[in-house]
Amino acid sequence: MVTETATITAAVDAPWQQLCRLPRRQGRRLSGSSMEKTFESIPQIDFANMDVSLADRQALAAQVNATFTESGFLYSCSHSISKALQKEVLGVMQAFFTLPAEEKVKFTSTTRPRSRATSVCSKQNSARTPAATSRRSSTLATTRPSPSKTARPGLTCLPEQWHYAHQPVACQPSNFRGVLYQYHAAVMSFLRQLLQIIALALDLEEDYFDALTTFPMAGLRPLYYPPRELAPDISIGAHADYSWLTVVNQLTDAPALEVLNANAHWVCAPPLPNTLVINDSDFLERATNSMFVLTFHRVVNKTAGVARYSLLFFSVPATTP
């Protein structure tokens, strides 16, 4: 028992170089006079006025620009996803993840490699995560969707209207997919507006990205972190996301998400009521020629005995507008 605790604690405290490969932020953990000016907390932006006027959107764009060029992470303090829907989402996730393992495994789909519009139950350890710890995830992805014959491309297109090559695997509870699709649609409509702000932040026309959000490749990843028993554990090791924007909804009150700043210090991004954490990822970093930073982050479950649920939305542009 003592050895196991020691091993896990050592992994959490390990020098960050051992935890991840940092292409941009090379070097060691900085302290004292060698420290760079960098963020020590995640900025909060209130998008309530994003519908109001161009001047409001330009003001928001300036805040987004300042944030994505420094930390790559922000809290969105207002958004259009209702509290009722978020509660429902948490309910179906809890119902799913607390099923007995032998039930959950029935929903695993490993036999349909081409199609990801299935629900997959998997137990994942990242390469640098201690074997004793894990997160469990169920991915409801919409990778490579193509417009169905009847769907009209446009802003009202819902995932249900997308065409998949196969029948989706059934899942429990029976409303699991339906509730998550509703959530998917709600995030997507918020993101379309946010991308207009991002276009302004890059000095582009507001509608610059619109054509890329008609049939976006986007996946939802409901995550369940089982209650930990021992010392804080690294549930997901340091990584950066491959997507365009990632929208993290921390559905339960367990601080765990941490973001690496330019001095290689981990900055906590605790759950704040009714907020989303949004980070720009690989695609956007490349598209902006590294003007927007790609920021490493990890999940360290610090609260003993408490399960954590988060819901991730990975958004990438459509391949076929």
Ligand SMILES: O=C(O)CCC(=O)C(=O)O
């Ligand atoms: O669960 C979280 O808060 C973040 C998870 C994450 O960073 C990921 O899955 O890429």
Ligand SMILES: [Fe+2]
């Ligand atoms: Fe991530």
